[in-house]
Amino acid sequence: MPPRPVDISLIISSRNRAYGLLNCLDAIATAARQASHLRLELVFVDNGSSDDTSDIFSKWAASAPIDTHLIYETLPGLANARNTGIAAATGRILAFTDDDCEVFPDYFTAVDAVFADDTEIVMRGGRVELGDERDLPVTIKTEREPAVLTSELHAGGFIHGCNMAFPKALCETIGLFDPLFGAGSQFRSGEDTDYIHRASNAGIRVEYFPDFVVKHFHGRRKIEDIHHLHAGYAFGNGALYAKYMFDRRSNMRGMLRWDIRQALKELIGGRKMSEEMGLTYRRQLRDNITGMLAYWRSARRTATPMAIRR
Numbered sequence: 001m002p003p004r005p006v007d008i009s010l011i012i013s014s015r016n017r018a019y020g021l022l023n024c025l026d027a028i029a030t031a032a033r034q035a036s037h038l039r040l041e042l043v044f045v046d047n048g049s050s051d052d053t054s055d056i057f058s059k060w061a062a063s064a065p066i067d068t069h070l071i072y073e074t075l076p077g078l079a080n081a082r083n084t085g086i087a088a089a090t091g092r093i094l095a096f097t098d099d100d101c102e103v104f105p106d107y108f109t110a111v112d113a114v115f116a117d118d119t120e121i122v123m124r125g126g127r128v129e130l131g132d133e134r135d136l137p138v139t140i141k142t143e144r145e146p147a148v149l150t151s152e153l154h155a156g157g158f159i160h161g162c163n164m165a166f167p168k169a170l171c172e173t174i175g176l177f178d179p180l181f182g183a184g185s186q187f188r189s190g191e192d193t194d195y196i197h198r199a200s201n202a203g204i205r206v207e208y209f210p211d212f213v214v215k216h217f218h219g220r221r222k223i224e225d226i227h228h229l230h231a232g233y234a235f236g237n238g239a240l241y242a243k244y245m246f247d248r249r250s251n252m253r254g255m256l257r258w259d260i261r262q263a264l265k266e267l268i269g270g271r272k273m274s275e276e277m278g279l280t281y282r283r284q285l286r287d288n289i290t291g292m293l294a295y296w297r298s299a300r301r302t303a304t305p306m307a308i309r310r
Helices: 021-034 053-061 078-088 107-115 169-174 191-201 223-243 252-267 281-302
Strands: 008-014 040-046 067-072 093-098 101-103 122-130 164-167 205-216
Touching: 008 021, 008 078, 008 107, 021 053, 021 101, 021 107, 040 053, 040 078, 053 067, 067 078, 078 191, 093 101, 093 107, 107 122, 107 164, 107 205, 122 191, 164 169, 169 191, 191 205, 191 223, 223 252, 223 281, 252 281
Parallel strands: 008 040, 008 093, 040 067, 122 205
Antiparallel strands: 093 164, 101 205, 122 164
């Protein structure tokens, strides 16, 4: 009798996260025990760690209540690691979280429930709560109402890569993550924004659904950490603006125009992006432009039509 198909593959990419990794893994174990009626697998991608990350995972996996696969990807970058995880995953639904997150105990049952009645491909993202109240309230998404991505909205932050799920069939429709984007890549961030945008451009419904939840223990407690984070996001968004500049299906030019308008309003006395954290639209636009120029310079060097990359 053939083995039962895997319902959900959870993919985690990790690099030098030996400290704190067990908290992430133990939360997965708790959720897996609560979802014993499902066939689950955990695909753990070690993206070139130089610490004990893989050893800690292997010891935990020996008694884990979930099928596990330890994969190595030496090419740096979150997109490369996620693509390697996708290639190894066998589940109908691919779910993604990060090694500094903890899934809620009902995570797998909630993911299964939101995809159970679909008759077409849908990409979804869930709620991201702050894991440690000492951390600043960034890289979270706490809205309690579902929402659908439209052309009037920016794909960035609509759903978060640390709590994202979709059928594996989506990869056959739009391809894999672009390795030029994401943490550890040339353009620092935005691999999830790019993937969400490509799905939406392809006519795939993209939903925010707050019922499946993770806690994010990001550890950023200083304002300068937030400035560095937002600079990376704005740089990556700028590269995405350049990538889609000549794509008529894309709304990225409209998003760039919005950023320009906000910066101009701020210049003449309008509100800042965040007074509390010292974030400004003008600084964001500066980093957007830097990212755009970097993308175009890279395109010229490689003589590749990067603007039409999938």
